[in-house]
Amino acid sequence: MQEVLRFQSADAEPVARADFIAEAQQLRRGSEATSRGLSLTIRGLRKSFGDNEVLRGIDLHVPAGQFVAIVGRSGCGKSTLLRLIGGLEAPGGGGIAFGEGPRAQDVRVMFQEPRLLPWARVLSNVEVGLGGERSSADAQARAERALVEVGLGDKRGQWPSVLSGGQKQRVALARALVSQPRVLAFDEPLGALDALTRISMQQLLERVWRDQGFTAILVTHDVAEAVALADRVVVIEDGRIALDVTIDLPRPRRRGSAELAALEGEILKHLLEGSEDTSDL
Amino acid sequence: MSLIDSLPRVSAPKLPGLDGLIPWIVPLAIVLVWQLACVTGFVPSRVLPAPTDVALAGWKLLLSGELIRNIWVSFWRASIGFLIGGSIGFAFGLANGLSQLSARLTDTTLQMVRNIPHLALIPLVILWFGIDESAKLFLVALGVFFPIYLNTLHGIRTVDPQLIEMGRIYGMTDGELFRRVIFPGALPSIFVGLRFALGIMWLTLIVAETIAASSGLGYMAMQAREFMLIDVVVLSILIYALLGKLADSASRALERLTLSWHPAFQKK
Numbered sequence: 001m002q003e004v005l006r007f008q009s010a011d012a013e014p015v016a017r018a019d020f021i022a023e024a025q026q027l028r029r030g031s032e033a034t035s036r037g038l039s040l041t042i043r044g045l046r047k048s049f050g051d052n053e054v055l056r057g058i059d060l061h062v063p064a065g066q067f068v069a070i071v072g073r074s075g076c077g078k079s080t081l082l083r084l085i086g087g088l089e090a091p092g093g094g095g096i097a098f099g100e101g102p103r104a105q106d107v108r109v110m111f112q113e114p115r116l117l118p119w120a121r122v123l124s125n126v127e128v129g130l131g132g133e134r135s136s137a138d139a140q141a142r143a144e145r146a147l148v149e150v151g152l153g154d155k156r157g158q159w160p161s162v163l164s165g166g167q168k169q170r171v172a173l174a175r176a177l178v179s180q181p182r183v184l185a186f187d188e189p190l191g192a193l194d195a196l197t198r199i200s201m202q203q204l205l206e207r208v209w210r211d212q213g214f215t216a217i218l219v220t221h222d223v224a225e226a227v228a229l230a231d232r233v234v235v236i237e238d239g240r241i242a243l244d245v246t247i248d249l250p251r252p253r254r255r256g257s258a259e260l261a262a263l264e265g266e267i268l269k270h271l272l273e274g275s276e277d278t279s280d281l
Numbered sequence: 282m283s284l285i286d287s288l289p290r291v292s293a294p295k296l297p298g299l300d301g302l303i304p305w306i307v308p309l310a311i312v313l314v315w316q317l318a319c320v321t322g323f324v325p326s327r328v329l330p331a332p333t334d335v336a337l338a339g340w341k342l343l344l345s346g347e348l349i350r351n352i353w354v355s356f357w358r359a360s361i362g363f364l365i366g367g368s369i370g371f372a373f374g375l376a377n378g379l380s381q382l383s384a385r386l387t388d389t390t391l392q393m394v395r396n397i398p399h400l401a402l403i404p405l406v407i408l409w410f411g412i413d414e415s416a417k418l419f420l421v422a423l424g425v426f427f428p429i430y431l432n433t434l435h436g437i438r439t440v441d442p443q444l445i446e447m448g449r450i451y452g453m454t455d456g457e458l459f460r461r462v463i464f465p466g467a468l469p470s471i472f473v474g475l476r477f478a479l480g481i482m483w484l485t486l487i488v489a490e491t492i493a494a495s496s497g498l499g500y501m502a503m504q505a506r507e508f509m510l511i512d513v514v515v516l517s518i519l520i521y522a523l524l525g526k527l528a529d530s531a532s533r534a535l536e537r538l539t540l541s542w543h544p545a546f547q548k549k
Contacts, residue, residue, distance in 0.1 A: 128447075
């Protein structure tokens with residue numbers, strides 16, 4: 001069953017290739033030598049909107065190059081945490097440190113919506129991701145490389161409106177990758193995609209993460225996705241870290257394997273137990 | 282692609298040469314029926330002259346140079362008035378869309394002025410400017426100001442805030458954000474304003490010329506009425522229709538040129 005799924009997904013969105021596993025392993029070996037990730041230290045982070053205290057003191061250290069998934073029920077504050085990491089909101093207390101400095105410009109955020117400019121061709125949309133280097137001489141070449149990396153090299157001249165949902169999200173990924181960020185924060189980037197496209201996008205995310213070695217922070221409500229992709233799953237409940245699980249399984253991971261299912265069950269059980277004493281599911 | 286997008290394509294015939302003629306079938310049919318009604322005497326010629334008579338009157342005026350001169354004068358007034366009123370409206374729309382302070386300072390005043398029918402100012406305008414060119418230009422400019430202002434403002438206010446946030450994350454400066462995100466996002470709405478404004482431009486000009494002018498199409502029609510030249514009156518009205526259509530086609534062409542990214546303008 002699992003093999004059939006993988007095959008179909010490769011058919012639906014041609015991201016996963018037959019030589020995916022071998023290629024990924026090779027990239028993994030290459031990236032360990034040149035890890036460009038940035039470590040991330042969060043201390044006593046608080047944030048409230050009016051009377052509503054969303055984050056009540058988060059302490060978290062993410063080593064450089066780690067893939068962390070943040071899960072939790074809706075309204076638990078996980079997206080707020082991500083927006084704080086991305087610099088989209090100002091913390092109400094505590095702070096976030098990147099590497100050695102207080103604030104890094106190397107953080108990119110990818111959202112649930114692709115947020116492509118509908119009036120710019122695919123390639124120009126990717127060039128937007130270069131930030132201040134947009135006007136540099138090799139901007140176009142770099143954008144093209146990023147597009148090829150997500151498997152959309154042939155769509156460079158298209159308008160975003162003709163792309164499928166999965167393709168749009170891949171353009172958004174290329175835009176986030178083109179500046180070679182050292183921290184990449186994902187806010188449920190696959191939430192709006194269908195199941196098969198999701199799986200091939202997850203494989204793509206894993207591949208580019210191994211390839212580029214950035215520190216990845218993935219906010220998701222899908223526990224299966226979290227355990228399949230991440231080195232570590234952090235569960236947030238009522239604005240605090242309720243659970244911090246290390247997923248020490250070799251990659252590439254087989255979907256539906258017993259170990260993944262056991263971990264998923266454990267985390268889900270924790271999430272559901274937490275929901276029993278509060279009625280707002 | 283939604284069903285609505287696919288409807289016109291489905292109903293369009295495959296013959297390419299005939300395709301462009303379809304919008305003109307109804308106007309041509311009307312002229313034909315009109316001609317028949319006149320020839321058979323169903324409509325007396327002092328009520329409505331036959332299309333051939335109108336064409337003949339047009340031909341005579343064309344030969345005397347009067348028609349070209351009047352059309353040119355009207356066209357000149359319309360364009361200059363449109364340019365002045367449109368630019369001011371666009372500038373205010375930009376300023377009030379981008380700056381909260383500017384909006385608070387001027388929007389209330391503009392909304393009050395907007396609710397005065399601008400043609401009601403004609404008596405005042407004649408007292409101020411006489412029947413000089415500036416009177417017509419003033420009225421046209423005032424008329425086109427509001428649709429352009431309102432739609433530019435609306436367009437800028439309704440640009441997707443998620444895209445603006447995205448632009449900020451990717452380090453766009455204010456100028457870049459405007460050029461790459463806000464202005465293109467507001468453009469479809471600005472075009473709606475442009476097309477409204479073009480309609481109001483002709484309406485205002487014709488009314489102004491009918492009441493206070495010594496040249497132009499409106500003046501030509503009023504003169505003809507004085508001398509009971511009903512064919513020239515009808516001719517003027519037909520020219521208004523054609524000029525209106527011309528202005529609309531021009532703005533559509535501009536839309537197609539600049540909004541080719543928009544799903545509604547993509548030809549497949």
